[in-house]
Amino acid sequence: MSRDTVAPSHSSTTSKHSVDAEKKAAAADAQELPYSPFSAKTRAMIVIITALTGLVSPLSANMYYPSITKVRDDLHTTQSAITWTITAYVIAMAVFPLLWSNLADFIGRKPVYALSMLIFTCGSVGCALSRSLTALIASRVVQSAGSSAVQGAGAGTISDIYPREQRGTALGIYYLGPLLGPCLGPLIGGYIGQDVGWRWVFWVLAIWGGVMMLLALFVLPETHRRMVSKKHRIQPVNIPPLLGLKDNNPLLDIATARYPVIALSMLHFAMLFGTYFTNATAQPLAYEGIYGLSQGMAGLCFLSSGVGCVVGSISGGRVTDLLLKRRRRELEAAAAADSERAEEIKVSAETRLGAMWIGTGVFLCGVIICGWLLEHKLSLAGVLVTQFFIGGGMAFTFQSLGGYVIDVFPTRSARITGVQNFWRSAWAAVIVQLFPTMYTNIGWGWSYTVMFFLTLMSLMLMQFVVFRGSALRERFGPSADLQ
Numbered sequence: 001m002s003r004d005t006v007a008p009s010h011s012s013t014t015s016k017h018s019v020d021a022e023k024k025a026a027a028a029d030a031q032e033l034p035y036s037p038f039s040a041k042t043r044a045m046i047v048i049i050t051a052l053t054g055l056v057s058p059l060s061a062n063m064y065y066p067s068i069t070k071v072r073d074d075l076h077t078t079q080s081a082i083t084w085t086i087t088a089y090v091i092a093m094a095v096f097p098l099l100w101s102n103l104a105d106f107i108g109r110k111p112v113y114a115l116s117m118l119i120f121t122c123g124s125v126g127c128a129l130s131r132s133l134t135a136l137i138a139s140r141v142v143q144s145a146g147s148s149a150v151q152g153a154g155a156g157t158i159s160d161i162y163p164r165e166q167r168g169t170a171l172g173i174y175y176l177g178p179l180l181g182p183c184l185g186p187l188i189g190g191y192i193g194q195d196v197g198w199r200w201v202f203w204v205l206a207i208w209g210g211v212m213m214l215l216a217l218f219v220l221p222e223t224h225r226r227m228v229s230k231k232h233r234i235q236p237v238n239i240p241p242l243l244g245l246k247d248n249n250p251l252l253d254i255a256t257a258r259y260p261v262i263a264l265s266m267l268h269f270a271m272l273f274g275t276y277f278t279n280a281t282a283q284p285l286a287y288e289g290i291y292g293l294s295q296g297m298a299g300l301c302f303l304s305s306g307v308g309c310v311v312g313s314i315s316g317g318r319v320t321d322l323l324l325k326r327r328r329r330e331l332e333a334a335a336a337a338d339s340e341r342a343e344e345i346k347v348s349a350e351t352r353l354g355a356m357w358i359g360t361g362v363f364l365c366g367v368i369i370c371g372w373l374l375e376h377k378l379s380l381a382g383v384l385v386t387q388f389f390i391g392g393g394m395a396f397t398f399q400s401l402g403g404y405v406i407d408v409f410p411t412r413s414a415r416i417t418g419v420q421n422f423w424r425s426a427w428a429a430v431i432v433q434l435f436p437t438m439y440t441n442i443g444w445g446w447s448y449t450v451m452f453f454l455t456l457m458s459l460m461l462m463q464f465v466v467f468r469g470s471a472l473r474e475r476f477g478p479s480a481d482l483q
Contacts, residue, residue, distance in 0.1 A: 033233055033234055033235045033236075034234055034235070035161075035162070035163045035234060035235050035237075036160070036161040036162070036223075036228070036234060037228060037231075037232035037233075037234055038161055038221070038223075042221070043161045043162070043170075045219075046157065046161060046220065046221070046223060047158065047170050047173050047174055048173075049212075049215050049216075049219065049220050050150065050154045050157050050158070050174055050177075051154075051173055051174045051175075051176055051177035052177060052212065052215075053113060053117065053150045053154070053177070053212045053215075053216070054150040054151070054154045054174060054175075054177030054178050055176075055177035055178070055180060055181050055184075056117070056120060056147045056150070056177075056181075056205075056208060056209060056212060057093060057144070057147035057148050057150065057151060057178065057181065058177075058178050058179075058180075058181020058182050058185065059181040059184060059185045059188075059205070059208075060089075060120070060124065060143055060144075060147050060181075060185075060205050061086075061089055061090070061093070061144075061181065061182070061185065062181055062182045062183075062184075062185025062186055062189065062280065062281075063185040063186070063188055063189030063192070063201050063204075063205065064085070064086075064185075064189060064198075064201060064202075065086075065185070065186055065189065065281060065284055066186050066189050066190035066193055066194075066284055066295045066298060066299055067189060067190075067193030067198035067201060067295075068082055068085075068086075070193060070197075070198050071085070071136070071198050074198070075130075075131075075132060075133050075136065077133045081133060082133070083433065083436070084133075084137055085133075085136055085137055085140050086281070086432060087429055087432065087433050088137050088140055088141050088144075089140045089141070089143070089144045090144075090277075090425055090428055090429040090432065091425075091426075091429050092140075092141045092144035092145050092148065093144045093147075093148045093151070093421070093425045094421065094422045094423075094424075094425030094426045094428075094429065095422065096144065096145045096148045096149070097148045097149065097151040097152040097153075097417075097418040097421045097422065098152070098250035098253060098254070098415075098418045098419065098422055099250060100112055100116060100148065100149035100151075100152055100153055100418065101152030101153055101156065101253070101414040101415045101417065101418030102249075102250055102253070102415060102418075104149075104152070104153040104156060104224070104414050105156070105224070105240060105412070105414055105415060108222050108224045108227055109153055109156065109157050109160070109220075109222060109223050109224055109414075110216060110220055110221070110222045110223075112149055112153050113149065113150065113153070113212075113213075113216035113220060114213055114216040114217045115149075116145075116146045116147070116148075116149030116150070117146065117149075117209050117210075117212045117213035117216060118146070118209075118213050119142060119145055119146030120143055120145075120146030120147045120205075120209040121146070121206050121209035121210050121213060122142060122146070123139050123140070123141075123142030123143030123144070123145070123146055123147075124139075124143055124202045124203075124205040124206035124209055125202070125203075125206050126138070126139030126142060126143070127139040127140060127143060127202040127205075128199045128200075128202035128203050128206065129199075143205075146209070147209075148421070150177075151178065151417070151418065151421040152414050152415065152417045152418030152421055153414045153418075154174055154177075154178075154417070155171065155174065155402060155406060155413055155414060155417035156224075156413045156414025156415075156417065157174075157223050157414075158170045158171050158174050158413075159238065159406055159410065159413035159414075160223040160224060160225050160228070160413075161223055164324060164347075164407060165321055165324050165325050165328070166321060167321070167403060167406070168316075168317040168318065168319075168320035168321040168324070168352070168399055168403050169314075169317045169318050169321050170317070171317050171399055171402055171403055171406075172313045172314045172315075172316055172317020172318065172395075172399050173313070173314070173317070175313050175317075175395060175398050175399065175402065176309065176310060176313050176314075176395075179309040179313060179391070179394065179395050179398065180306050180309050180310070182276070182277065182280035182302075182305070183280070183302040183303065183305045183306030183309060183391065184302070184306055185302075186280075186283070186284060186298065186299040186302045187299040187300055187302050187303060187306075188204075188299070189201050189299065190284075190295045190296045190297075190298060190299025190300070191295075191296045191299060192204060193295060194294070194295045194296045195296075225238060225239045225240070226239050226240055226241075226242060237410075238410045238411055238413075239411065240411040240412065241411075250418075253412075253415045253416070253418065253419050254419060254422065256409075256416065256419055256478070257419075257423070259473070259476055259477050259478055260464075260465075260472050260476050261408065261465050261469050261472050261473055261476075262405065262408070262416075262419075262478075264458075264461050264462055264464060264465050265401055265404065265405055265420075265462070265465060266419070266420060266423040266424075267423075267458045267461065267462075268360075268397075268401065268455075268458040268459060268461070268462045269401055269420050269423060269424045270423045270424045270426070270427035270428075270458075271427070271451075271454045271455040271457070271458040272360065272363065272394060272397060272398075272424075272455055272458070273394075273424035273425075273427070273428055274424065274427040274428045274430070274431040274432075274451070274454075275363075275367060275431070275451040275452075275454070275455050276363075276390065276391075276394045277428040277431075277432060278428070278431050278432050278435050278451065279367065279370070279387075279390060279448075279451075280302075280305070281432055281435070282435060282439070283298070283301065283302065283387070284298050284299075286374050286383070286444070287301050287380075290374060290377050291380050301380075301384060301387070302387075304384040304385070304387040304388045304391070305387040305388065305390060305391035306391065307388060307391070308387065308388040308389060308390065308391030308392035308393075308394075308395070309391040309392065309394070309395045310395075311392050311395075312359065312362075312391065312392035312393060312394065312395030312396035312397075313395035313396070313398070313399065315396060316355075316359060316395060316396035316397070316398065316399030316400065317399045317403075319355050319396075319399070320352045320355070320399050320400055320403050323351050323352060323354050323355065324347055324351055324352065327347045327348075327351045328345065328347050331345045331347065332345060348469070348470050349404055349407035349408050349469070349470075349473075350404070350465065350466060350469035350470055352400050352403045352404045352407060353400050353401075353404055353462070353465065353466045353469070354400075354466070355396075355400065356397055356400035356401065356462070356466070357459065357466075358396065359392075359393045359394070359395075359396030359397035359398075359399075359400065360393060360397045360455070360459045361393070362389050362392060362393035362396070363389065363390055363392075363393025363394050363396075363397060363455070364393070364452055364455060364456055364459075365386075365389055365393075366386040366387070366388070366389030366390035366393060367386075367390060367448055367451060367452050367455070368448060368449060368452045369382070369386045370383055370386035370387065370390065370448060371444055371445045371446075371447065371448020371449060371451075371452070372444075372445040372448070373386065374444035374445070374448070375443050375444040375445030375446075376445075401420075402417070402420070405417070405420060408473070408478060409478065431451070435447065438450065
């Protein structure tokens with residue numbers, strides 16, 4: 001026997017077995033604890049309140065669009081100048097969720113919801129009272145700063161109360177808020193602006209924000225797992241450590257793009273959402289300019305995309321959960337004869353991406369067909385059908401991507417969702433500003449074709465994550481503690 005090899009003694013072997021037995025017993029005890037102390041009804045209420053609060057940001061962004069020409073005339077400005085009320089809102093929507101997400105991890109979800117809705121309400125009142133373009137732009141930034149908190153913290157709340165195999169369905173319901181905003185906003189804002197004036201669009205938003213603030217203060221419980229674990233016995237998984245203010249640096253969160261799987265995921269998020277958001281802002285121009293619809297009727301056409309969002313969001317969340325459960329059953333069956341191996345089973349985060357191509361494929365079909373229908377001024381009914389596919393495909397894909405990045409960063413769910421929101425909103429601000437020049441110079445068809453190929457390119461790159469994501473994470477990081 002070589003000098004470097006030591007034969008294990010009987011006592012050391014016994015000690016090792018004892019430690020292993022204690023670890024198994026501790027793991028078994030932890031599994032018997034609930035993941036969350038809240039009842040099913042309470043969790044459903046939390047999801048609904050979170051979704052309604054998440055609806056505030058896209059709703060306030062889009063309720064304003066049908067009245068933009070009236071605002072331009074009332075404030076005696078130009079079309080290019082009034083567009084900055086949209087661009088400034090989207091830029092703020094990209095930046096502020098990074099700050100809110102960090103704050104939510106530091107002080108909890110509940111106070112962030114209440115404070116952000118107070119800020120949003122104040123910004124909405126400022127918009128309603130604005131008498132100049134400068135005042136309106138400044139108020140829109142304040143409005144966006146407040147409304148954008150839930151864009152990151154909301155996904156963190158869902159991760160707080162649901163384990164992995166149930167999280168996709170809950171995320172599907174939560175994402176209904178952010179995804180329905182671009183559809184419901186023009187519908188509601190179109191009729192309000194047409195009947196009682198554009199200022200009442202912002203008064204209605206102020207009322208909505210006030211109601212959400214009261215719900216956050218008096219109805220919504222604190223869900224942050226670190227804080228809940230101090231009061232209740234829950235499974236000791238996905239509990240983030242307490243960090244100091246200096247560690248809550250949004251720049252460090254943005255730097256997660258250094259990981260290849262995150263960079264490619266954020267690229268696909270950005271291309272997909274930029275196309276979706278640009279399409280939503282362009283539709284009023286098409287409905288009124290090409291098909292001659294009234295402001296109210298143009299808003300009504302957004303119901304098609306809204307129905308698609310509902311179908312895609314719910315079905316997408318359900319499908320991702322089923323993919324995880326099926327894969328876990330397969331691994332458990334393969335390891336049934338080896339109990340120690342069964343305990344080590346961890347389903348890869350990339351499992352959620354298995355059906356992503358379906359959602360993005362449906363989305364791309366809707367985009368390319370819609371663009372050329374508008375180019376040749378063909379059937380309005382055909383355009384509405386494509387809007388259903390655009391909304392459904394977008395929402396379906398969001399469930400896969402959103403759930404994936406949360407699985408990769410289970411203890412930083414709010415912060416990684418804030419990063420996702422940053423990249424997608426930053427690109428949306430750019431493409432929305434470019435689109436009027438695009439369709440003026442190359443037409444509707446080629447403008448939509450450009451967005452089609454950008455999104456298709458990002459989908460093709462995402463296949464590296466789908467098929468090689470685990471290997472990429474092992475080599476370049478991050479490693480996911482899949483609980």
